[in-house]
Amino acid sequence: MAHRKPPSSMWAEAVNMLEQADRLHRQFFTLSQARNRGPTWEPPADVFETETHIVVLVALPGVAADRVKVIIDGTFLAIVGERPMPAPARVRIRRMEIPYGRFERRIELPPGQFEIQESVLADGCLRLSVRKLS
Numbered sequence: 001m002a003h004r005k006p007p008s009s010m011w012a013e014a015v016n017m018l019e020q021a022d023r024l025h026r027q028f029f030t031l032s033q034a035r036n037r038g039p040t041w042e043p044p045a046d047v048f049e050t051e052t053h054i055v056v057l058v059a060l061p062g063v064a065a066d067r068v069k070v071i072i073d074g075t076f077l078a079i080v081g082e083r084p085m086p087a088p089a090r091v092r093i094r095r096m097e098i099p100y101g102r103f104e105r106r107i108e109l110p111p112g113q114f115e116i117q118e119s120v121l122a123d124g125c126l127r128l129s130v131r132k133l134s
Contacts, residue, residue, distance in 0.1 A: 041099035043079070047107060053117070054130040058105060061124030062086070062098070070119055070128060072109070077130060079105045 046057045058079050060068065068081040085100045087093070113133035120127045 040101040041103045043103055043105050045079075045105055045107060049110075052132055054109065054114070054132070056107060056126075056128040056130065058126040058128070059124065060121065060126050063121070063126075065121045068121060068126060070116060070126075072114055072116065072130075073106075075109050075111075077107045077109055077114075077128070079103075079107075079126065079128075 044059045048055045048057075054077075056077065056079075060081070060083070063081055063083045067083070068079065071078050071080075080103070082102050083098075083100050109130070114130050115133060116128060117131040118127070118129040
């Protein structure tokens with residue numbers, strides 16, 4: 001079967017974008033060999049603000065509550081932890097799309113004073129309610 005050229009440059013652009021996304025994925029979601037290095041991945045987060053609170057949802061499927069630490073660090077809310085590799089140590093990895101290892105997500109807070117009012121990890125999402133003090 002002979003291969004034909006794509007009918008338009010749009011197809012070529014789409015393929016190029018997919019290849020670029022794949023390269024970025026491999027670059028940012030790699031396993032860390034050293035335990036003392038910085039985080040190896042950053043979980044996605046949604047942030048909502050009301051008059052009295054900031055609500056943060058962080059996607060952390062497969063992460064146990066005792067492996068997550070949440071702190072207010074100056075003007076940032078920091079979510080730090082680790083998702084351990086579920087596979088045995090001497091296994092051949094055929095495909096790995098889910099990031100494992102240390103993670104950190106820093107979310108800039110607006111000016112003011114805050115306290116963490118509620119922290120709940122359920123259904124693979126961490127839900128934080130941060131109360132505005134001033």
